[in-house]
Amino acid sequence: MSFSVGIVGLPNVGKSTLFQALTKKQVEIADYPFTTIHPNFGVVAVPDPRLEAIAKVVRPERVVPTVIEFVDIAGLVKDAHKGKGLGNQFLDQISRCDAILEIVDCFRANSTPNADVETIKTELEMKDLNSKPIVYVYNINPVRNSKGSQREVSNGVRINLKTPKPDELAKLISECYNALDLITFYTVKRGKQVQAWTLKKGASVLEAGRIVHSDFVEKFIKAQVTNWQKLIQTGSWLKAKQMGFIRAVGKDYLVEDGDVIEFKI
Ligand SMILES: Nc1nc2c(ncn2[C@@H]2O[C@H](COP(=O)(O)OP(=O)(O)OP(=O)(O)O)[C@@H](O)[C@H]2O)c(=O)[nH]1
Ligand SMILES: [Mg+2]
Known part of the structure; x- marks a missing residue:
């Protein structure tokens, strides 16, 4: 889309x-x-300067705007x-x-x-x-x-x-x-890929999942969310987790501009 x-x-x-x-x-x-x-x-x-900043710390093989x-x-x-x-x-x-x-x-x-x-x-x-x-x-x-x-x-x-x-x-x-007044969220496939995605303001994490992969809707359990700046501050998803910057959210969570999301299925 x-x-x-x-x-x-x-x-x-x-x-x-x-x-x-x-x-x-x-x-x-x-x-x-x-x-x-x-x-x-x-x-x-x-x-997207934020995407570039995330890519700089994550160093993935591919960066997809x-x-x-x-x-x-x-x-x-x-x-x-x-x-x-x-x-x-x-x-x-x-x-x-x-x-x-x-x-x-x-x-x-x-x-x-x-x-x-x-x-x-x-x-x-x-x-x-x-x-x-x-x-x-x-x-x-x-x-x-x-x-x-x-x-x-x-x-x-x-x-x-x-x-x-x-x-x-x-x-x-x-x-x-x-x-267009949209929001941007990011996904990180460890070591492989960092990607930016576009979403309407006020959309839920389930709708975000639908854009990324249909499996994320049908088999959605929860999502883990942090903010792009937190990821850059800590330098990795693991460190952000250790420092308590990553929280689990349910399907009704409303995505915020700059969220980095990991879907759990
Ligand atoms: N000198 C000059 N010519 C320009 C400029 N921009 C476009 N043109 C010329 O203006 C003409 C029309 O450009 P197009 O891009 O086809 O314009 P358009 O708005 O798509 O035109 P339609 O599809 O017919 O409505 C072409 O000959 C272009 O080379 C410009 O900044 N300077
Ligand atoms: Mg034309």
Whole structure:
């Protein structure tokens, strides 16, 4: 199971350019509107300093990050909600995503970012999609205009999508992950693997088990839980146990962000 972020915006603003940079999948990119008609799907690893910190002390053979899915959706035009430019179909695809990443053209000399943001906002509102979490990406031209004219929004990223730096992309992925308002928990297979997993806030340890392995649901006895910082402080699961940092919980325990969980079956 993964959570998805729909890449949304007017036609020809750089949505597929960003999708390709994020997923490394080759997709159609061209300088005319509606290059994308059918959505492109791709999963991306979520950068996670906590996972790296756990891996540093556990030193497993493999470190597996959690992922989110990006969906490159066709451009929306004014009156998309009335069906203009196949708009209903594209708005439907957006409704199936958990969050929205909106690309705003600030790189063209004649760009009108504020008006564009309004246009998309109206289309999303008409389908009640404006309650979905949204992250803005201002596709800027670093030479012509380092500022770009755009609204002051807190959840925005300014980036040149033609030449994005790896750390800019990492920041963007993190912004999207944070917008999804999820929690991350970790599993440690001794010596072998450390893995990060994504869960809805308020989910039980049984639901966490379902994501990791179906056996963990059917044969669940209990789970042992500690916090990622405790694991790092002590240096190993065994030491954390000796120091009393690991507690047994039943199936109704609500997982907390940063929990490290061992399932007992
Ligand atoms: N100069 C410049 N061109 C860009 C930038 N980002 C995208 N482009 C160009 O803009 C055109 C459209 O890019 P796409 O990624 O296909 O845009 P899109 O939003 O997916 O377009 P549709 O699928 O048609 O809606 C392509 O020719 C890109 O090379 C940028 O930051 N600077
Ligand atoms: Mg496209």
